[in-house]
Amino acid sequence: MTDSRWFGRTLELRLGNPGHGGFCVARHEGRVVFVRHGLPGELVRATITEDRGGSFCRADAVEIIEASADRIPALCPVAGPGGAGCCDFSHATLSAQRAIKASVVAEQLRRLAGLDMSVDVDEIAGTGNGGGWRTRVRLAVDDRGRVGTHRFRSSDVITDLRCPQPVPGAMDGLDDQEWRPGSDVQVAIDSERTRHVVELEPARVSKTGKRSPGRRGAMARRAAAGGPRAERVVDGTGKPVQRVGDREWRVGATGFWQAHRGAADAYSQVISEWAQASRDAVVWDLYSGAGVFAAQLAEQVGASGTVAAVESSGAAVADGVRALGDLPQIDMRAQRVERAIPELPARPQVVVLDPPRAGAGREVIAAVAHHGPERIVHIGCDPASFARDVSLYQSEGYRVEQIRAFDAFPLTHHVECIGLFVR
């Protein structure tokens, strides 16, 4: 019988392969243990942090008995047992982090898409030593009004802002401010250190356990469905400026922009190279944010082509419309992709999709494939949902032409994949 009372026990474990989500896999008495803060091959003592009695449990490495040659002193001062949730691998060299991510990407592609391929994880310009790349930060406020980050898999807030990920200046002075208990804080900053800091009203936990903002009636329903929460601008009169090529966007803390300061540029180059849209063609940019890829596609199709860009956030569309006013071939729609597809201009030659972490899913991919584009470029920041989407393209008759991966979230387990699919 499975012993479900391992919680709090400390075990000596030899760590095996990295798994998806920032763990190494170990085995003990017939069970799988997912261990954080170790590295493949290490012998560690690890304390069980979660045990629900199933075939696996979770643990944190608390002592390294035999260290990997890839181990370095952790960049994150609070990464480690019971520490913050964001830095999974700040104790590994950058090349080891990338090797771990490459192995996770290959494993997910094999398991979920039946593909046997290895994909290198490329550096993005501006990464430095692994810290100082993040231009957008999400923070939480505890019940005493102190700002910090969530403890791993917990709603507790660690009020230590020495996170190595943000670009310099992003966190300055935030712990001197007065915050509303339970609120969320979003920060955006640009290369000139123009900063925008917004406090979002506290989310309320309903009887069903769902978080919804502290509002009544229609406002609450809209917010519970993902609508806006009341915002207080704490810092910043102007929105940070983001540049790709010679174009610029002004995107505030609650708008969307790729988190790594070099990411929008890196992905735009891949999209330009892979899309190969003809002059006058119709193309779609789905989940378009403020239209950074739409701008690249517009250059390719020219003034008499059409770029249909679909994005559910009205604020992101407004940022895009302001930045792309000189490109009338771009039609930006504030709509959900699922609803927009039947109304988009027919016969797209190329479709670009950059969905949120959960991926595009069966319904959207089937609808895109139904329109028969010659080429599909798909971007995903979660290797498992990316691999599931790859499998859906294959079952719709597309084959994988190329896949690239980028180390867009150094120190964390996240990795961005881009695939080119052709019929």
Ligand SMILES: C[S@@+](CC[C@H](N)C(=O)[O-])C[C@H]1O[C@@H](n2cnc3c(N)ncnc32)[C@H](O)[C@@H]1O
């Ligand atoms: C990963 S971001 C990509 C943004 C953009 N491609 C970029 O690089 O700046 C995903 C975007 O999809 C939007 N989104 C999420 N669900 C959506 C849906 N169902 N329909 C349309 N847009 C959606 C989000 O608001 C977000 O801007």
